[in-house]
Amino acid sequence: MGDAPDVLIVGGGVIGCALAYDLAASGLDVTVLEQERVGAGVSYGAGGMLAPQIEFAQGGPGLEWGMRSLTLYQEWDEAIRQRIGFGLDLDLSGIVRVTNTPNAWGPSDPFIRRHTQMGYVVKRLDASTIREWAPQIHPAITSGIWVVGGQVDAYRATRMMAQAAVSHNALIRSGVMVTGIEDGCVMTTAGRLCAQMVIVATGAWLPHLVDVPLKPVKGQRLLVALPQLLARVPIFGDNIYVVPKASGQYFLGATTEPEAGYDQNPTLEALMDLGTAAVGLFPELRHASVIEPWAGLRPVLPGELPLIARVPRYERVLAVGGHYRHGFLLAPITARIVRDWMVSNAPLPPDFSYQRFETA
Numbered sequence: 001m002g003d004a005p006d007v008l009i010v011g012g013g014v015i016g017c018a019l020a021y022d023l024a025a026s027g028l029d030v031t032v033l034e035q036e037r038v039g040a041g042v043s044y045g046a047g048g049m050l051a052p053q054i055e056f057a058q059g060g061p062g063l064e065w066g067m068r069s070l071t072l073y074q075e076w077d078e079a080i081r082q083r084i085g086f087g088l089d090l091d092l093s094g095i096v097r098v099t100n101t102p103n104a105w106g107p108s109d110p111f112i113r114r115h116t117q118m119g120y121v122v123k124r125l126d127a128s129t130i131r132e133w134a135p136q137i138h139p140a141i142t143s144g145i146w147v148v149g150g151q152v153d154a155y156r157a158t159r160m161m162a163q164a165a166v167s168h169n170a171l172i173r174s175g176v177m178v179t180g181i182e183d184g185c186v187m188t189t190a191g192r193l194c195a196q197m198v199i200v201a202t203g204a205w206l207p208h209l210v211d212v213p214l215k216p217v218k219g220q221r222l223l224v225a226l227p228q229l230l231a232r233v234p235i236f237g238d239n240i241y242v243v244p245k246a247s248g249q250y251f252l253g254a255t256t257e258p259e260a261g262y263d264q265n266p267t268l269e270a271l272m273d274l275g276t277a278a279v280g281l282f283p284e285l286r287h288a289s290v291i292e293p294w295a296g297l298r299p300v301l302p303g304e305l306p307l308i309a310r311v312p313r314y315e316r317v318l319a320v321g322g323h324y325r326h327g328f329l330l331a332p333i334t335a336r337i338v339r340d341w342m343v344s345n346a347p348l349p350p351d352f353s354y355q356r357f358e359t360a
């Protein structure tokens with residue numbers, strides 16, 4: 001192989017950067033090829049929430065892997081801080097879900113019963129404890145729950161993972177677009193490159209390089225600023241979530257637009273809907289300054305769980321993507337699964353296989 005790296009990772013989103021970090025930290029020689037720059041895709045503007053119990057409310061493998069990823073986040077935050085002097089800005093103060101329905105989440109509530117039976121923590125909140133987490137919430141909100149979880153700053157965490165990978169001698173090549181795949185090699189705008197393993201982690205653009213039943217799902221969000229403290233943790237309402245960021249800004253999200261294809265333009269209609277819903281939850285937001293409207297493409301597969309699997313017909317090409325709403329939540333565990341497979345020969349979990357599409 002000469003100077004060929006052990007691993008070529010295509011795509012510098014949170015998934016590609018998490019892979020680069022964990023594989024490089026294990027001593028593998030890693031190169032990342034990114035067509036624009038690190039975090040240029042949907043990882044740029046995500047909410048960065050780590051909310052397994054809310055996102056996988058029904059339970060199942062997503063919830064189990066999400067919980068394992070949360071534990072890994074604590075390790076990674078510490079290890080990356082020690083390594084490069086900055087962590088992932090991880091905040092695990094929890095997630096609050098509120099509703100306009102009075103007296104919701106009674107003792108026989110199915111969500112509480114299910115999660116308690118599975119051994120996960122759910123705390124019921126009354127009007128006054130809701131306000132400890134969200135001092136400026138609408139006076140009509142009196143029912144809520146607290147669950148474990150938290151957040152990172154999406155773009156910053158992606159960049160810190162990349163920087164930590166570089167500190168372990170990974171090479172990040174920005175502005176290199178991959179145009180085709182062969183077994184163990186890629187054709188790029190900078191020539192043909194080969195490695196022991198090619199990992200395709202191009203998010204919503206995965207189907208442009210490998211055969212996968214993946215679709216983009218447009219999501220829009222609005223970033224605003226307000227001097228008042230609205231909330232201390234991410235707050236999920238019935239039709240909006242509001243995430244207080246360490247910068248003092250608030251993330252208002254998000255739309256789900258499966259029919260929009262690869263369109264990434266924010267639209268006035270969607271932003272007005274987000275603004276109206278957010279003001280309904282936090283009336284003070286009507287005075288907020290708009291910092292940045294944004295739209296990105298979530299990569300979704302049937303079943304809404306990612307793919308972490310060897311691409312059929314190839315020995316040396318792995319597809320890692322389709323994380324949909326959970327790319328940040330699942331980034332560390334995704335990378336750890338691939339690392340254990342590459343370094344310790346552990347099997348890849350069937351939850352993330354190609355075969356599940358055939359049986360679906």
Ligand SMILES: Cc1cc2nc3c(=O)[nH]c(=O)nc-3n(C[C@H](O)[C@H](O)[C@H](O)COP(=O)(O)OP(=O)(O)OC[C@H]3O[C@@H](n4cnc5c(N)ncnc54)[C@H](O)[C@@H]3O)c2cc1C
Binds near residue numbers: 048329
């Ligand atoms: C509004 C919104 C809010 C969200 N909030 C959350 C949240 O709170 N928590 C959470 O866990 N998830 C959230 N998500 C989902 C999350 O953003 C994604 O699951 C995650 O960012 C996917 O990461 P990725 O690395 O697979 O994709 P991307 O970040 O899109 O990275 C793919 C990279 O590949 C590059 N690329 C593409 N094609 C090529 C090529 N041919 N050659 C070289 N490079 C290429 C792209 O430029 C891009 O940088 C949200 C998404 C949206 C839209």
